[in-house]
Amino acid sequence: MFFSRMQRELACHNCATPLFLMRTGTPHYRWLCPRRCFPSINTEVPTTEHLDDLQPDASGTLEFNASHFFPPMTKSRIATAKVFMAQILYHFIECTWATCYNALYFNVLVPHLDAPEIVDYVLRSSLIRGGPGVHVGESGARLYPELRSRLQVVMSPRIRSYLSENFHPNVLYPLKMSCVPMDTDQTVSPST
Numbered sequence: 001m002f003f004s005r006m007q008r009e010l011a012c013h014n015c016a017t018p019l020f021l022m023r024t025g026t027p028h029y030r031w032l033c034p035r036r037c038f039p040s041i042n043t044e045v046p047t048t049e050h051l052d053d054l055q056p057d058a059s060g061t062l063e064f065n066a067s068h069f070f071p072p073m074t075k076s077r078i079a080t081a082k083v084f085m086a087q088i089l090y091h092f093i094e095c096t097w098a099t100c101y102n103a104l105y106f107n108v109l110v111p112h113l114d115a116p117e118i119v120d121y122v123l124r125s126s127l128i129r130g131g132p133g134v135h136v137g138e139s140g141a142r143l144y145p146e147l148r149s150r151l152q153v154v155m156s157p158r159i160r161s162y163l164s165e166n167f168h169p170n171v172l173y174p175l176k177m178s179c180v181p182m183d184t185d186q187t188v189s190p191s192t
Contacts, residue, residue: 008090012038013124021083023047029083031121041086044115049079064088065095066103073107081108085115089122093147105150114156120166137166 010019012033019031022040024047031041052074056062064087069077081088088108095101113119123141128134134144143151148167152160 008087008094010041010086010121013121014038031086041117041121042115043083043085043118045079045082050076051083052076052080054080064091066100066107069104069108071107078112081112082115085113085118086122089113089118090125090127093122093127109150110154113151113154114158116158116162119151119159119162135167139166141166143167 010031011017012019012035014037015033015035017033017035019033019038019041022030022032026040027046029043029045029047029049029051031043033040054062054068064084069081069088073081085108088104092101092104092109095104120139120141122128123137123143124139128142128144128147130136130142131144134142136142143163148163151163154160
């Protein structure tokens with residue numbers, strides 16, 4: 001798979017060096033900091049699995065949006081989604097186009113997100129900033145209520161277990177769009 005640039009490059013949380021994908025010398029594809037100052041991120045996809053060659057857009061950028069992930073997805077497309085799941089999660093979190101957002105959610109995240117290391121990496125990134133309603137988990141990962149409600153529905157019990165162990169169930173707000181700020185009794189809607 002060759003492309004000139006990715007929509008969001010994975011970077012080391014310690015030194016900001018771009019991570020590279022290890023394909024040999026390991027049983028699973030892993031994202032690794034070349035300076036080795038950050039633990040590798042195990043995608044849990046065996047390196048024996050073939051990955052699809054995703055095509056960049058006219059500008060040479062490879063976006064991990066819904067256009068690559070419509071059913072039925074082949075075994076190699078699923079493996080590709082799992083290896084690039086961090087980039088897919090980044091796109092999902094930042095996406096403002098409902099059709100793309102929902103297609104990624106139902107076609108990729110719900111059935112195929114199953115690597116807690118990847119979820120933890122994304123939630124520890126600068127993409128999720130502190131603020132009202134954002135909870136910092138035991139690993140340093142940050143999560144806001146709407147994203148938690150989405151991630152809790154994925155089919156993988158390992159992801160649900162990661163969420164409940166890292167972000168204790170009663171710490172975040174209930175699974176609804178309105179929440180009560182911790183310091184007042186006033187209800188706040190996400191649209192305000």
